[in-house]
Amino acid sequence: MPKFGGFGGGNMQQLMKQAQKMQEDMQKAQEELEDTEIAAESGGGLVEVTMTGKKRLLSVKIKPEVVDPNDVEMLEDLIIAAVNDAYKLADEEAERLMGPLAGGMGGLF
Numbered sequence: 001m002p003k004f005g006g007f008g009g010g011n012m013q014q015l016m017k018q019a020q021k022m023q024e025d026m027q028k029a030q031e032e033l034e035d036t037e038i039a040a041e042s043g044g045g046l047v048e049v050t051m052t053g054k055k056r057l058l059s060v061k062i063k064p065e066v067v068d069p070n071d072v073e074m075l076e077d078l079i080i081a082a083v084n085d086a087y088k089l090a091d092e093e094a095e096r097l098m099g100p101l102a103g104g105m106g107g108l109f
Contacts, residue, residue, distance in 0.1 A: 022101060025101055026098070026101050029097040029098050029101060030054075032053070032097055033052065033053030033054045033090075033093065033094055033097060033098075034052055034053065034054050034056075035052070035053075036052060036053035036093055037050055037051070037052060037053075037058065038050065038051055038052070038053060038086050038089045038090050038093060039086070040082050040083075040085035040086035040088075040089055041082055041085075042078045042079075042081035042082040042085065043066060043078045043081075045063070046062070046063045046065070046066040046078060047060070047061070047062050047063070047066065047075070047078040047079055047081075047082045048060075048061045048082060049061075049079070049082045049083050049086050050086070051083075051086045051087075051090060052090070053090050053093045053094060053097075054090070054094075055087060055090050057083070057086075060079065060082075062075070062079075066078065
């Protein structure tokens with residue numbers, strides 16, 4: 001009986017094991033991202049936000065001295081800056097955890 005294209009049982013079984021391990025590693029990395037808390041601040045600590053590595057906002061802390069009813073726009077800008085910084089840090093953490101795994105997927109698919 002002729003063999004077809006090198007997809008013998010051993011090679012396919014090895015590929016399946018690699019795919020399963022990669023899936024398990026991805027799941028662990030996803031769980032680690034969800035459990036990771038990332039804090040970022042703006043205004044020298046006047047506003048601080050905390051979120052998960054999966055970008056779920058957990059808390060916003062605002063120092064009372066930054067609350068000025070005559071300058072709400074400044075407070076809004078500080079909140080935006082802190083949240084955007086936290087998003088950037090979350091992206092960096094996701095790349096650190098998931099980057100090596102994503103690179104390995106190209107070899108399988």
